[in-house]
Amino acid sequence: MNNLCPICKTSYPSDVKFCVNDGARLIATDSSAEQTEPQLHNPFERQPQIGQSYYKASIGNRFVAALLDGLIFLALMIPAAVIFVFAFIAAYGNKEEEAAAFCIVGILLFLIPLAFQMFKDGFGTGQSPGKKAMKLMVIDLETNMPCTKQKSFLRNIIMLLMGIVPIVGGFIEPIMVLATNDGRRLGDRAASTMVIDKSDYFN
Template sequence: MSELSINTTQNVKINFIAASIGERLGAYFIDASVKIAYILVVWFVFFYWLKVGVLMDGLDSWSARALMSLFAIPLMFYSLTLESIFEGQSIGKILLKIKVVKIDGYQAGFGDYLIRWFFGIIDFFIPIIYGLVALITVISSKKAQRLGDMAAGTAVITLKNNINISHTILEDIGTSYVPTYPLVIKLSDNDMRIIKETFNKAADKNDYEIISKLVAKIESVTGIKNQSGNNSDFIRVVLKDYNFYTQNM
């Protein structure tokens, strides 16, 4: 799976995980199964039970084609209709927990789904190489996009929870936790996110110089003085203190 970074118009960076080839294929085959089930139901109800096939024998060719086209409409507009109703999801996508989103941070709209649906003719329905175009473009694209996604400015992401507490500014603190540095409230959520990300990366690489500079920056901005004597412990306490005060404000 590849990470997909979306920069919104408010200059906020949102990270998603692009849906894998397996997830997209799984959703495709589930949707195909739904369409096949529809065809079987239509055949049984209308052509076997209600004898529509017998009635069609008395129709001219244009009328017969019009009637067949009427039955085919749900198949033709299946993905467009469901993605518009369920905000980027078909039955297959719902079951596989993947979704179509705009890469500019906005909610995809009907026009975007329409473009994806239209380009589906190229992606999936070229004779002999059915679906090969979509498969190649998804694999080769940096954002795992098929042609329809590229044209619509969309991508398909996974909704499965791949985030744990280490990816956020949250820290595990017990109910009996006693804070040390009240002045941490001078910092913002974004400050804490940057501090935590920088600290974690530096700690993984044993980059004590970066950690020391980070401590100096925290002290200069907040007026806090490191009382622990250990830079890493100091930053951990700052993170927990910030969580304590902001959760109880």
């Protein structure tokens, strides 16, 4: 038995799992038989898209990961929200200096959840807390390394900007995840990143 790359058709020994040329998962073949098309172990196994190195991550896992990260974002927002309430009360009582001070503190505290939202996918091994819980990660397709904080900022700022577009803006990125073969939204395409199952990652 040999392993065959489904993209470049290079043959490897059975103990090699990924192609060194394009990163595709190798498929077991019977070396004694002439085969023009590689056969999968399991007919229900997900198949890689031509020209890609990784499988599309589970949509369900991505949804749960996004939900968990959203809850963390909201929790980080609580201190800033409380301070802004104090600022409103002070302003209502005509305590302008006190209100201004509360506003400055509230803005500084708001930077914490904002930074989390922008850089969350650049933590550690390309995993936000939600993605880590769901065993997902963001990979930099240009380097085959985990997503950096710079790439995380780029992929997430695109989503933020899309959300500003009235009515349809907030739906564009989720639709891209659902409708594309690789599950890459506009932010991923701008940053050359992709969300994958951590078990699929190789380095």
